Amino acid sequence: MNGLGLALVAAFGVILAIVAPPCLRLRRRRRLLASPLPAALGAGLRQTRAWQRLPAALRPQLEGRVRVFLAEQSFVGCGGLEVDAAMRMEIASQACLLLLGSRVAYDELRAILVYAEPFVVPRHDEEDGVVTEYEEEVSGETWDTSRIILAWSDVANADEYCNPVLHEFAHHLDHLEGTLSAHPALMAAYRQLQAAVDAGDEPPIDPDALQNLAEFAAYATEVFFEAPQALLSFSAPLNRALIEYYGVDPARW
Ligand SMILES: [Zn+2]
Structure with a gap:
């Protein structure tokens, strides 16, 4: 193979490396969106607040997005918490309410870290050249575009006054878009x-x-x-x- 041939092969390899992962991901998502959740997970989804308040016409869309969400996201228990299937489903179902329009998945997100209770985060404010350092107890935090942190006790008690899942996933989309x-x-x-x-x-x-x-x-x-x-x-x-x-x-x- 001459120099030009080698260059073309190398260029093709680079293009394949860039294009192939998103193509594979899209194909996998299409497959997941088109198939129902396994029976046990489907039963879990039907117990969630998100499912119960949705009109019947939107429920299949929620189910498909939840299926993609559970396949793509990692749940990490923090401080010794074990994140069980019901907790994963509650978080996934609420997060996927925000996707029901034109979105299918959270492309940049990789992990949801879950504490049992509200957790403390360091804060740093600066106003008129005066820096203030302090700690704040929160029920959720969006650290970067790949991780969201939640306090399970507040997720479980979500109501019309406070819903940390909707809050943090809204931040996530707004950060990106x-x-x-x-x-x-x-x-x-x-x-x-x-x-x-x-x-x-x-x-x-x-x-x-x-x-x-x-x-x-x-x-x-x-x-x-x-x-x-x-x-x-x-x-x-x-x-x-x-x-x-x-x-x-x-x-x-
Ligand atoms: Zn906020």
């Missing part, structure tokens, strides 16, 4: 929340959302899925923006 927190409707609703809090009202979105627009997007996502009528009453434009982003309309479920 950057479009939700940049939506003009969110900025307007952020100001509306600030005004409501200043007026002493009790808006449906947690005032902690007023840290920044990324936090606002994550808190608004919790209310969008957990208390959709309350969110719709608070701000129809915000509700429309979230319908557009997630491709579903929980207020109609």
Whole structure:
């Protein structure tokens, strides 16, 4: 083989190395999406809050996404916690609610780390040149694009006021895509929340959302899925923006 031939073979090899893994992944996902969960896992999915509140038409889509999620993600118990099948299913089913529109999987995510209880993380704030170091107890954290950390006790007790799975997975998508927190409707609703809090009202979105627009997007996502009528009453434009982003309309479920 001459020099040109060797160069072509090498170039083909490089192209194959780049293209083949995503192709294989897509093929594997298509296969998983098209087949139901094994019976025991399917029974587990039907016990979850996510499944029980979904309209029948959306349940097969949730099942397919959960199947891909469980095949692709690692669950790591922290501090001695053993993450059992029911815990994995509860986290997967809630996380996959955010995918029901146009998304199929969490491409960048690799692992979900689970603590039994809320955990402490170091914080570092800087304002006007003054640095403040402190610790904060949290029920979830998105460390980077490949790992999400959750406190099982708060996942298990999720309700219309707090859902750490929806919150952290919303952060994850927003980190990667950057479009939700940049939506003009969110900025307007952020100001509306600030005004409501200043007026002493009790808006449906947690005032902690007023840290920044990324936090606002994550808190608004919790209310969008957990208390959709309350969110719709608070701000129809915000509700429309979230319908557009997630491709579903929980207020109609
Ligand atoms: Zn957050």
